Amino acid sequence: MRIVVVTSGKGGVGKTTTSAAFASGLALRGFKTAVIDFDVGLRNLDLIMGCERRVVYDFVNVIQGDAKLTQALIKDKHADTLYILPASQTKDKEALTEEGVEKVMRELEAMGFDYVVCDSPAGIERGALMALLFADEAVVVTNPEVSSVRDSDRILGILQSKSRRAIEGREPVKEHLLVTRYSAKRVEEGEMLSYKDIQELLRVPLIGVIPESEAVLHASNQGVPAIHLKGTDVAEAYADVVSRFLGEDKPLRFVSYEKPSLIKRLFGST
Amino acid sequence: MSLLTRLFGEKKKTAAIAKERLQLIIAREHVDGKASPDFLPALQKELLDVISKYVKIAPEDIKVQLERQDNLEILEVNIILNETSPPSRPQ
Numbered sequence: 001m002r003i004v005v006v007t008s009g010k011g012g013v014g015k016t017t018t019s020a021a022f023a024s025g026l027a028l029r030g031f032k033t034a035v036i037d038f039d040v041g042l043r044n045l046d047l048i049m050g051c052e053r054r055v056v057y058d059f060v061n062v063i064q065g066d067a068k069l070t071q072a073l074i075k076d077k078h079a080d081t082l083y084i085l086p087a088s089q090t091k092d093k094e095a096l097t098e099e100g101v102e103k104v105m106r107e108l109e110a111m112g113f114d115y116v117v118c119d120s121p122a123g124i125e126r127g128a129l130m131a132l133l134f135a136d137e138a139v140v141v142t143n144p145e146v147s148s149v150r151d152s153d154r155i156l157g158i159l160q161s162k163s164r165r166a167i168e169g170r171e172p173v174k175e176h177l178l179v180t181r182y183s184a185k186r187v188e189e190g191e192m193l194s195y196k197d198i199q200e201l202l203r204v205p206l207i208g209v210i211p212e213s214e215a216v217l218h219a220s221n222q223g224v225p226a227i228h229l230k231g232t233d234v235a236e237a238y239a240d241v242v243s244r245f246l247g248e249d250k251p252l253r254f255v256s257y258e259k260p261s262l263i264k265r266l267f268g269s270t
Numbered sequence: 271m272s273l274l275t276r277l278f279g280e281k282k283k284t285a286a287i288a289k290e291r292l293q294l295i296i297a298r299e300h301v302d303g304k305a306s307p308d309f310l311p312a313l314q315k316e317l318l319d320v321i322s323k324y325v326k327i328a329p330e331d332i333k334v335q336l337e338r339q340d341n342l343e344i345l346e347v348n349i350i351l352n353e354t355s356p357p358s359r360p361q
């Protein structure tokens with residue numbers, strides 16, 4: 001079993017959107033996958049996955065022994081081999097103990113899961129530390145923006161010092177850079193950092209670029225992970241991320257912008 | 271927006287500024303943050319031991335730091351020799 005944390009430091013950059021799409025993508029490839037919401041107190045993975053009405057028990061209930069893991073796991077309605085473990089809405093982040101999280105991970109492994117995707121909360125406090133503690137791999141979600149890049153750099157430092165792999169001196173957490181909310185047009189116009197700039201600054205292998213897209217709102221409105229919105233750029237970009245994660249070679253898409261012709265620019269239509 | 275600016279575009283290219291700022295921010299954080307590797311104090315002490323064999327020197331006169339620039343790391347060693355202090359004889 002591999003544990004993958006989706007993290008960023010900065011809030012609102014697309015971690016939950018990515019966790020939902022990425023976990024769904026792994027399940028669509030046939031892997032038994034669990035996606036865990038570590039944002040205790042502010043859960044929203046259940047909303048993005050569209051399973052909010054089926055939440056009975058949560059992650060903290062399991063950690064505190066009030067419910068069995070099998071009772072808390074919610075089977076996804078879109079992908080057969082995907083399960084969601086929601087966060088608690090009422091408890092605070094102190095409820096996440098190291099032993100508790102470790103126990104849940106062990107149990108998931110015993111249940112035959114291939115992947116566990118951990119949706120980290122923003123910040124660098126307890127919730128975020130617990131989400132990355134047992135990670136084998138990390139998807140560092142970064143927006144083309146100064147504060148997001150700086151926070152990604154900080155979270156990379158934490159992965160390299162505070163993960164179990166780092167503490168125990170094992171092989172380091174495998175890091176992947178995911179640039180999201182990317183506008184090829186604004187990059188072309190010199191208004192936005194390019195994915196190459198970001199990669200050069202953070203020096204982490206790039207796993208993909210997700211364009212800024214209206215489809216993400218449609219997806220969250222319906223409670224359907226963006227990867228299921230067939231034919232949209234985000235769905236395809238996330239599918240490519242899953243392929244690259246599984247070792248397939250996929251060229252980057254949605255990273256270049258064709259300037260509209262002179263006629264179009266004169267007569268509008270934007 | 272006038273027709274001319276629509277045609278030829280007059281937009282600020284601020285991405286380059288963002289990149290420059292980030293290069294500095296990240297380099298600085300790596301110096302006083304996590305990336306300052308833990309061998310630096312030991313290195314400083316050993317340098318002090320070696321140099322003290324030849325000249326009289328105070329611990330604070332040797333400064334060792336690691337800096338990152340673009341794709342390389344620079345190990346910077348600053349040793350201040352006090353002109354007035356006579357060299358101690360090699361042992």
Ligand SMILES: Nc1ncnc2c1ncn2[C@@H]1O[C@H](COP(=O)(O)OP(=O)(O)OP(=O)(O)O)[C@@H](O)[C@H]1O
Binds near residue numbers: 008013181182
């Ligand atoms: N590629 C995208 N295009 C457009 N909007 C996006 C994209 N990705 C994410 N968003 C929007 O950005 C907002 C934040 O996304 P999300 O909740 O996934 O971020 P987060 O990192 O999990 O936030 P938090 O730190 O609060 O947990 C949401 O409104 C989401 O719809």
Ligand SMILES: [Mg+2]
Binds near residue numbers: 015017119
């Ligand atoms: Mg979130």
